[in-house]
Amino acid sequence: MKSITRRAVPMVLCTVLAIAISTSLPAAGSRAPADDFARRFPDLGWEEIVSEARGQRVFFTMWGGSEPINRFVSEFVADRVRDRYGVELVMVPVTDASVFVNAVLGERLAGRISGGSVDLMWINGENFRTMRQADLLFGPYSHRLPNMRYVNTDDPAVRFDFGFPVDGFESPYGSAQFVLIYDAARVAQPPRTMGSLLDWIRANPGRFTYPAVPDFTGSVFLRHLFYHVADDPEELLGPFDPVVFDRLAPRVWETLRDIAPYLWRQGRTYPETSTAMQDLFANGEIWFDMNYNPAHAANMVEQGRYPRTTRTMVFEDGTIGANHFVAIPFNASAKAGALVVANALLDPEVQLEKSRPAVWGDFPAIDVTRLDPEMRARFAEVVRHPSSLPPEELFAVRLSELQADWLEAIEAGWVEYVLQR
Template sequence: MPRRCLLTLSAAAAVALALAGCAPTASTDVAAATNHAVTDASGTATVFISGDTNVQSLWTDAIIPAFEKANPGASVTTTLDLHGEHDAQTMAKLTSSVQAKEDPGFDLIDSGFIQAAGKAGLLEDVSADNIPNLATVPDTTVKAGAGFGIPYRASSVLLAYDSDKVKTPPTTLDELLKWITANPGQFTYNSPSTGGSGAAFVTTVLDKYVSDKSRTAMTTGYDQSLEGEWDKGFDELKSLGSSMYQQGVYPNGNNQVLELLGTGAIEMAPVWSDQVITAQKTGTLPSNIKYAQISNPSFTGSASYLGIPKTAAHKDVAQKLSDYVLSSEGQALIASTIAGYPVISLDNVPADLKDKFASADPSTLRPTYYSQMASDMNNLWDAKVPGQ
């Protein structure tokens, strides 16, 4: 985030803050591009999802039914790898399938390994030629997909806290670390391999000791030689263990963290913006849980990307499904279902969303580590941090 922010948020204000910065900067051509719905898709497709159950629900309960209704000739199914626990095996399967020129068994991928798969030459090239609604996505966000990633939503990690018990929440990382040690048992985060909110906390602590040059390299590619710069951060994370809720034991996944907050077992934790907003909307998280962003550095966040395997059997349906996700209707579904932030130009979203997301810009977020760097981070955390 470009500047320090702290607000007590309503759901609408949280959406704006989580992507705080300036409004999306689209070129004149992007702003003028015409966004359209897809109404001529025909055939079947499978979406592979590597993530949490809320992302699966987005697809199965919102996007797919609406897409099939608009396209009666199309049928879409999903397969879920919860928390991405088998990403390495999926990448291996995708690699072998593409090399053998065989169908990998899925046609559209929603996963954090899109960047690595694309750089390995495993994904179809995409542009406004085969995904027309990409023309309505700001250039910076499109370019981050490197010609193979299809941006479709954005979110960031925020600091959630019990406002009944925490009257003055931390506003910087250093303040947060001091608060954790001064309030033992009242903070936790999920192990980073089981969810992005915990991974964001770990990443942010590590980044406290990583140079700007190294961090840029870690977010854009794989360089194992830089991992020594994580040592001080891992030492700090290890030292925090005695102050965690249930010393040395960490929740399994983003949802367990939200449950601990909702039941009052803890007073503070990092959470995904879309998940906490949705939980309060559905009543599973009480209204006394507030949320804000920290600074110096902020927690991470980014646009999420889809990818189409080069040897997918149903590329045409996958392309049209991706195009539908980037339609005004698709982006509105994402916003209403999981409080995901639009990635298309705000000139192409409904008026109520344009007002709500007026200050949202995915390009201002601090990106997460490159997928192979993140995998190493998770393994090193497992080895260095838990336990006494």
């Protein structure tokens, strides 16, 4: 039996706390205790919020596994909100979103309804759903952000987060899509479907792996296998269906057990994180990397980590894409400052900077067609890196994300039927 990675611990802790909170606090749907700002918020104008934010220190807790993203937040965004609004932005990097979910859950259990340790969170998917259902989020607030005028709020990817209604309790930050990354000097003709990738893995022992769940990238790779075995992909969309899951899951687990001997280290162990997998690709131990950031390969090439022959690909039948968001905890110490930062993240200038491959390469959360002609032209001038794909090629094969219940069942099943076998 393979050992469970250390990364499984935060997910277990989150589950324990979620059970505790469900038995000791009001049921989901009730409102979290409101502090003074939350009570005044509905009556405050935006300029009053900006005035109150001045001088506040905002702790922005986020996944910190990417140096380019970290620099964008801690330098470009932090400088901008300091100079324009007098807000001090402090990036707090974590290895997994469960870290800040657990922190806010713990504070709620301890009765800490104000003065929380987290002011703003980079969040989406099951973590958003967990916090929303446990009434751990401040809001609704996104409709109060002036820069939401640049966002297409009719877009299902804005209205729903992994199928769960956003309802104004988080605001968009960017858009992403899963890609596979390879070195064209080693892989001249990359496989273009999941089926051909599985054949390639068997023909090239030791040159492929994927991160262990609950790593986000490893989890989304597993979801692509469910798309692969499904007779009709539509049956994966919508609320979790245990009948469909029980029909498809054994085929996925069998496939993963079948390829395990052909994986890196014969599948006896898996990279704990996507960052660890990047090291394996950079060192040439494996010939494929994967990421939910389509510009990841370009970033790594520009850092000198990956060779110039690195390229990005998607399956002909599609890869999963979704928006990512920011949210404010119910007990945030600097709610006004967090609102100002959330609004600044939607500023066209900030979204433009974020879209540059040398900075991050993240797709904009705003609808560029809503901008003035000059700003649209500046977005059009952003040059695509040769290691990345054009947005139109990605969007043409974009698959919908599964709802969070599916993710939980898939990740738990992988541990039981693949990792521990």
